[in-house]
Amino acid sequence: MTGARQSLGGWGNFPRMACTVRRPDTVAALQREVASPASHALIARGLGRSYGDSSLLSDGVVLDQSVRRRFLEFDREEGMVHCEAGVSLADMIDVCLPCGWFLPTTPGTKFVTLGGAIAADVHGKNHHVDGSFGQWVSELTMLLPCGDVVVCGPDRDAELFWATVGGMGLTGIILSARVRLHRKRSAFCEQTLVRTRTLEETLSLMSAEDCRYRYSVAWVDCLARGKSLGRSIVMLANDAEPESLPPHLAAEPLGRVSRFSLGVPVTPPVSVVRRSSVRGFNAIYYRMHRQGSALVDYESFFYPLDGIAHWNRLYGPRGFIQYQALFPLDTASDGLRELLDLVSSGGNASFLAVLKRSGPASPGRHPVLPRSRIHPGRRCAPSGIAPPRARRGARSGRAATWRPRVSGEGLDHVR
Numbered sequence: 001m002t003g004a005r006q007s008l009g010g011w012g013n014f015p016r017m018a019c020t021v022r023r024p025d026t027v028a029a030l031q032r033e034v035a036s037p038a039s040h041a042l043i044a045r046g047l048g049r050s051y052g053d054s055s056l057l058s059d060g061v062v063l064d065q066s067v068r069r070r071f072l073e074f075d076r077e078e079g080m081v082h083c084e085a086g087v088s089l090a091d092m093i094d095v096c097l098p099c100g101w102f103l104p105t106t107p108g109t110k111f112v113t114l115g116g117a118i119a120a121d122v123h124g125k126n127h128h129v130d131g132s133f134g135q136w137v138s139e140l141t142m143l144l145p146c147g148d149v150v151v152c153g154p155d156r157d158a159e160l161f162w163a164t165v166g167g168m169g170l171t172g173i174i175l176s177a178r179v180r181l182h183r184k185r186s187a188f189c190e191q192t193l194v195r196t197r198t199l200e201e202t203l204s205l206m207s208a209e210d211c212r213y214r215y216s217v218a219w220v221d222c223l224a225r226g227k228s229l230g231r232s233i234v235m236l237a238n239d240a241e242p243e244s245l246p247p248h249l250a251a252e253p254l255g256r257v258s259r260f261s262l263g264v265p266v267t268p269p270v271s272v273v274r275r276s277s278v279r280g281f282n283a284i285y286y287r288m289h290r291q292g293s294a295l296v297d298y299e300s301f302f303y304p305l306d307g308i309a310h311w312n313r314l315y316g317p318r319g320f321i322q323y324q325a326l327f328p329l330d331t332a333s334d335g336l337r338e339l340l341d342l343v344s345s346g347g348n349a350s351f352l353a354v355l356k357r358s359g360p361a362s363p364g365r366h367p368v369l370p371r372s373r374i375h376p377g378r379r380c381a382p383s384g385i386a387p388p389r390a391r392r393g394a395r396s397g398r399a400a401t402w403r404p405r406v407s408g409e410g411l412d413h414v415r
């Protein structure tokens with residue numbers, strides 16, 4: 001099977017690499033791919049929404065799994081869904097929400113595959129309550145580098161399961177997964193919005209409201225300095241019950257929500273995300289938000305960035321790097337202050353800096369799988385899906401830590 005050689009990047013468009021991309025859409029075709037001597041190294045790719053290089057491979061083959069997107073089973077009573085790994089979270093919402101089920105947790109974009117969500121063990125705005133995505137997966141079917149198809153889960157081959165959850169595609173290819181969904185009786189959230197003036201105010205508000213709100217996130221003006229350092233817009237929310245909707249929405253609480261969306265049609269020759277433009281944007285963004293409570297649809301609450309297609313193009317052809325840090329609670333304030341100081345006093349700028357609360361770590365105890373486990377030797381193909389290494393993004397054992405997200409031009413090479 002031949003594959004097109006194409007320039008590929010992650011969502012940050014940095015780095016970009018010439019990769020051989022193939023799209024095997026059946027298990028048999030994937031097994032042939034794994035067994036082929038030509039495929040000395042392989043990596044699975046979903047929808048390419050990870051910011052960095054995790055789904056790129058210049059010396060090997062990238063297996064685009066977004067083509068495997070069938071729903072295999074959906075139990076509407078119990079809220080259990082079994083899908084091929086290339087099904088996107090957007091597809092899952094389209095199918096499950098009208099039946100009163102939503103994703104147990106979701107990243108800030110719905111355009112990721114189920115396989116990508118598990119491989120990165122993605123978190124959402126409810127980590128402090130519900131943990132990360134992997135905790136809601138009850139079973140994985142995987143293709144190992146030796147060509148075997150195996151089933152694993154938290155109670156069955158747990159070592160392989162927990163090494164794959166957050167394993168960034170390095171233990172094999174996730175073929176399908178069973179996921180436990182979250183009961184959602186309307187397509188809306190009740191959101192309370194608070195504008196804070198300082199970092200301390202932001203942190204103590206989020207900490208104090210942990211027990212009252214299932215979802216919480218803060219947008220931080222990372223260019224604010226001095227006394228305003230860390231000023232934020234804190235968004236706290238719970239799922240809205242149909243009884244709390246106005247009559248025109250209560251008639252069809254799980255109806256499709258329509259959304260006005262924009263797009264960036266081309267990549268400008270240079271980045272338009274500059275310090276001056278970000279400073280202006282951040283100041284306006286901070287002021288334009290009214291404090292108070294409002295009903296918002298799930299698209300606006302969970303996926304505000306999806307309303308601007310290809311927003312990553314704004315950074316120009318050189319792309320950008322997203323930087324994430326996780327702080328233990330007792331040093332979060334100092335650590336964040338230092339980080340924000342560094343960003344606001346350096347030449348960097350970001351319009352997208354986000355703070356989230358993290359709850360307890362995943363129950364996985366085996367983030368590193370012995371090489372012998374995925375290369376049992378017997379009829380192991382010379383494929384080179386690398387043995388897993390300790391997962392990126394620490395699994396902190398602490399009860400609550402801070403997870404800020406900062407993206408911006410000029411953070412190049414900060415990893």
Ligand SMILES: Cc1cc2nc3c(=O)[nH]c(=O)nc-3n(C[C@H](O)[C@H](O)[C@H](O)COP(=O)(O)OP(=O)(O)OC[C@H]3O[C@@H](n4cnc5c(N)ncnc54)[C@H](O)[C@@H]3O)c2cc1C
Nearest residue numbers: 046047048049050107108113115116119122123168169174
């Ligand atoms: C706007 C935006 C907001 C985001 N917000 C968040 C957030 O709030 N929280 C969060 O945790 N993440 C967030 N992310 C990151 C994103 O959710 C993850 O990077 C996710 O893994 C992307 O999924 P993908 O299908 O695009 O996978 P890709 O980017 O294509 O691949 C990511 C990794 O998954 C592996 N992989 C993909 N498919 C398979 C498979 N079938 N089998 C085995 N391995 C596979 C790849 O090898 C690679 O290592 C955000 C990204 C964007 C662009």
